[in-house]
Amino acid sequence: MRPDKNRLVVAPCMKAQGDLRVAPTLNESLAAGDPAAFAALYDQLSGRLLNTARTMAAPPADAEDIVHDLFVELARHRTRLASVADLEAYVFTMLRHAVSRRRRRAAIDRRAVAALGQQREHHGHGSTKPAAMPDDQLQAAVAALPDAQREVVALKLQGGLTFAEIAAAMGTSLNTAASRYRYAMERLRTLMQPEEGSQ
Numbered sequence: 001m002r003p004d005k006n007r008l009v010v011a012p013c014m015k016a017q018g019d020l021r022v023a024p025t026l027n028e029s030l031a032a033g034d035p036a037a038f039a040a041l042y043d044q045l046s047g048r049l050l051n052t053a054r055t056m057a058a059p060p061a062d063a064e065d066i067v068h069d070l071f072v073e074l075a076r077h078r079t080r081l082a083s084v085a086d087l088e089a090y091v092f093t094m095l096r097h098a099v100s101r102r103r104r105r106a107a108i109d110r111r112a113v114a115a116l117g118q119q120r121e122h123h124g125h126g127s128t129k130p131a132a133m134p135d136d137q138l139q140a141a142v143a144a145l146p147d148a149q150r151e152v153v154a155l156k157l158q159g160g161l162t163f164a165e166i167a168a169a170m171g172t173s174l175n176t177a178a179s180r181y182r183y184a185m186e187r188l189r190t191l192m193q194p195e196e197g198s199q
Helices: 026-031 035-056 060-076 078-083 087-122 136-143 147-158 163-170 174-191
Strands: 015-017 020-022
Touching: 026 035, 026 078, 026 087, 035 060, 035 087, 060 078, 060 087, 060 163, 060 174, 087 174, 136 147, 136 174, 147 163, 147 174, 163 174
Parallel strands: none
Antiparallel strands: 015 020
16 A cells, blocks of 8 residues: 655654544645645655756756745745645656756747847848957847856857856845846846837
């Protein structure tokens, strides 16, 4: 007989139910914010989640960031977990959605940079010099970013670092590094929009 996936594997605090003392389910402990429950969930699933994310993610280096973000998301929305029937299936569904979101964002970023380069070439602003950036306007837009965002963009795009590596290099949290990158990409898209009437 397979053990109940939603039963906590660490010694939980007991709750009274009538005259019996019943251990809370892992879901209930997670929903209550019990650190031991999150540690137990991490111990039970992190290895499998990481391997699955490595297989699903493109590029595989993003897998660690995805799994980390998944656990942060679980902690943020922990109250939802009390009503989850199959916690393991729920977490792996979250993983699948997180990988899909990461792929979509990366594809959007690639298309935006490529489109900006093509627009610039189409309008006669192309450059023949080899560079990591398509043109001077993009370099100027990157230079206009706040220092922290510019550093994250450089470390991610030119350095090829994961968000975990960027966070360590910058002395920030992983979430801060990822947020700074997201804000930087949004700002670059805004700065690089062609001006009305310039076409």
